[in-house]
Amino acid sequence: VVVAAGPRTPFGDDDAQALRGWTAAGGKTLLLLEPDAPHGLDALLGDFGIARPPGALADPGSHYRNDPGSPAVSDYTRHKMTRGLPLSFFPGAAGLEPAGDSLPKGVVVTPLAQTSSQAHLPGQPASRYTLMALATRNAQAASADGAAHPTLLVAGDSDFATNRHFATLGNGALFTSAVTLLAGQDALLTIRPRHYEGRRVELTNRQMRTVFWTSTVALPLLALMTGLLLWWRRR
Known part of the structure; x- marks a missing residue:
């Protein structure tokens, strides 16, 4: 598994092409992006039909504490990676836009975490945006290119997985589940780390x-x- 966590400067052409080729050959890649931060991986995102519009999200409908700039997710898409996850939040997140009906051949994109329908980007109308998406090429398309299930998991934020927020609510479990899924350790997805700490309700x-x-x-x-x-x- 290759993890690119919050790149602040763009990948060089050779590095970006190497990562793109490695993923296309059946590699598993996790991208944690940031709003407006240059990453140089547009071609890789395009291979899987995902775009990152400019600007940071604000979600008046569902956010952590009193910060609309930290979209919160408690109702995930049904998927083995998100099963049983508690609430997580994404401080200063970019919105992701899967290509929908115009996806590249053989690509399937599953939004794993989404904002409420009240979320918006600067100057844009309210809409539901994807915060984390899993993109795969199906077995038939992968076999045609001699590749075995290329997989790209993209999040519009990297701060949720930093030391500051990792142990808060479900952020750490979400990141751990993402890496576990990409590593092919599906049996571990149902095993959550036990934390001995005071319990409080976060809403x-x-x-x-x-x-x-x-x-x-x-x-x-x-x-x-x-x-x-x-x-x-x-x-």
């Missing part, structure tokens, strides 16, 4: 609003209405 802003309106407004209002109804009937 997205949407979940916090739901708790607030339910506990602070709805339940007291229900109790008040019940009391008024009983009072009225006893009259």
Whole structure:
């Protein structure tokens, strides 16, 4: 597995071509990109039908704590890599755009983590963006080129896997699962590391609003209405 984590300067032409050729020959590559940071790997992304539009995402609908610039994900796409993962967040993330119906021949792209439908890039309308995607070439196309399942896993952020955020919520588990999947160690995906630490509930802003309106407004209002109804009937 080759991991390119948060490149800040572009890969040289020879290095980019070497990585592209290695992946096409059946290699497993993990790219952790950053918004607007030059990486020189557009050709590799194009081979798998993935684009990174300019700008950093803001997600008013689902973000970590009070920072819309840190999109949070609690509802992942159903996939063996994301099974059982807790909430994760991506501080300062780029949006990824799979090519949809115009994907290269034999390529299948699976969005693993996505924003809410309220996310947007600077100057763009709100839309649902992909934060992490798994792209593979199917067996038939790979065999035709003499390659064995070339695989590219791309995330629009690298900060979630840094020391600062690795141990927070599901960030570390998400990164570990990505590497485990690419390494072909599928049996380990169901084994999560055990952490002996104090447990606390971490909520997205949407979940916090739901708790607030339910506990602070709805339940007291229900109790008040019940009391008024009983009072009225006893009259």
